[in-house]
Amino acid sequence: MLRIIDSASRFAGLIAGWGYFLIALMLGYEVFMRYLGDPTIWAEELSRMFLIWATFGGAALLLHRRQHIVITLLTDNLSPGARRAQELFVLAFIVALSGVVVYFGSGIAYDSFARGRTTGSMLDVPAWWSQVSIPACFALLGLQALAEAVRVALNGIDTAAPQRIDH
Known part of the structure; x- marks a missing residue:
């Protein structure tokens, strides 16, 4: 089970890294298009959404x-x-904080989904696309924290240096 959680965290971290890369491409493209006098309606909003997903998506891998x-x-x-x-x-x-965030964050995302809330921008994407990142990523963070707690309880920790587990 620990390997499955670790793999999910590594996958989320990989996606987060690529998310940051895509953000750089989108914003670079936006700057270039503004220079030409033809700004986009999508680059800023999509890069903000990717930023939320990438930031919280990488948290479990960083903990691991x-x-x-x-x-x-x-x-x-x-x-x-x-x-x-x-x-x-x-x-x-x-783990406890993640549980609270998942509980309340899921309610917020579901409410936006049920009401059809959008960002209100020119692109007008559904608000829950960004909001669901919080409970999803904190659920993974909580699972990774549980996995790390099992490791610490069974194996102890190295007090000389931060622990780095790569398998």
């Missing part, structure tokens, strides 16, 4: 690789047992 920003002023001086307990607490907090 332990590449989130970490402040270690206090934790570097903890004993291995205390460090393990602290890590498990943080991962449990991420």
Whole structure:
């Protein structure tokens, strides 16, 4: 099960990376077209939607690789047992927060879907296309946090350096 979650996180991270690449292409194209006096109606809005998906879509992979920003002023001086307990607490907090975000974010996205809400821009895309990214990506983040908690509980953590698991 851990490998499935890790694979899903890696896939989401890959899609996030390509999303950022597409954002750069879209905005570069938009700048070029504005220079020619013929701006697009789609580049800004689609790049914003891709940005939301890419940003939250990469969070689970960053957690798996332990590449989130970490402040270690206090934790570097903890004993291995205390460090393990602290890590498990943080991962449990991420799971709980993810659950709250999935619950409320799903309601917001569903409400927009049910009401047919759109962005109100010239492109007028359905609002739920962006909104569903929050519960979807936080669900994956919560699952990855659970997977990491299992790893920490079973194997401990390396207190000398951030953990990086690549299989």
